[in-house]
Amino acid sequence: MQNFDLIIVGACSAAAAAAVRAAREGVRIALIERGTIGGTCVNVGCVPSKHLLRAGEIYYYAKHNNFRSITGAENLGLDFRQAIEEKRRLVAELRHDKYEKTLNDIPRLTKFQGSAIFAGPHEISVNGRSIGGEKIIIAGGSSPFIPPIEGIDRVDYLTNVEALQLEELPESMSAVKPASTEAGNSWRRPAARRTPRGWGWKPSALS
Numbered sequence: 001m002q003n004f005d006l007i008i009v010g011a012c013s014a015a016a017a018a019a020v021r022a023a024r025e026g027v028r029i030a031l032i033e034r035g036t037i038g039g040t041c042v043n044v045g046c047v048p049s050k051h052l053l054r055a056g057e058i059y060y061y062a063k064h065n066n067f068r069s070i071t072g073a074e075n076l077g078l079d080f081r082q083a084i085e086e087k088r089r090l091v092a093e094l095r096h097d098k099y100e101k102t103l104n105d106i107p108r109l110t111k112f113q114g115s116a117i118f119a120g121p122h123e124i125s126v127n128g129r130s131i132g133g134e135k136i137i138i139a140g141g142s143s144p145f146i147p148p149i150e151g152i153d154r155v156d157y158l159t160n161v162e163a164l165q166l167e168e169l170p171e172s173m174s175a176v177k178p179a180s181t182e183a184g185n186s187w188r189r190p191a192a193r194r195t196p197r198g199w200g201w202k203p204s205a206l207s
Ligand SMILES: Cc1cc2nc3c(=O)[nH]c(=O)nc-3n(C[C@H](O)[C@H](O)[C@H](O)COP(=O)(O)OP(=O)(O)OC[C@H]3O[C@@H](n4cnc5c(N)ncnc54)[C@H](O)[C@@H]3O)c2cc1C
Pocket: 009, 010, 011, 012, 013, 014, 015, 032, 033, 034, 035, 036, 037, 038, 039, 040, 041, 042, 044, 045, 046, 047, 049, 050, 114, 115, 116, 117, 139, 140, 141, 142, 160
């Protein structure tokens, strides 16, 4: 068994902050990630969603402004594919600068790729390999919750993960609370729709 002073499960915002802080004490750290380094915020959360929101906001208000002094608004367009490409580049850049580089620069930190499973109070198993840790931080974040709406299992629904990968602007979309306002605006404004027709906010049973 390979032993460390600290094991951190997840390679995300919380994990990076914990690793940077722990590194000041000179400890040996094992960092375990089963998915993409950076976790939710940079990959499928705050960063891509705010990029889309901002691009849509600028476009929408430029197109629907009340100033006669501003001309040409009717000819404005938004290239959704280009917006997604820009988002992809931004995510890759921030993931590299804020996570990959930060974690690579921490001395005595060893990364493991795979799902962490507790094998004992101070032991984690990753891909069948045992890792010991005096302390263990669980920075496993959260996963999309699929609300128990009748018939949802027969619908081709999107969570934030799939929605933020869309390459084409959908014709219509309904967003379920609690993230409906942000999600709705992320795709409604790039469509420059004044009314939410077809871009509705479906109340959730859990709202
Ligand atoms: C669309 C969207 C927009 C958002 N916008 C904002 C915003 O504007 N502002 C804001 O403050 N917050 C926002 N959030 C919330 C924010 O993204 C999360 O609160 C934050 O990313 C949680 O960070 P974390 O470090 O706790 O965990 P996460 O970033 O979720 O990372 C957890 C990591 O642990 C890994 N993991 C889990 N279990 C295991 C295991 N057993 N073994 C190995 N690895 C494991 C996962 O793969 C993941 O990489 C948004 C979220 C979404 C979905």
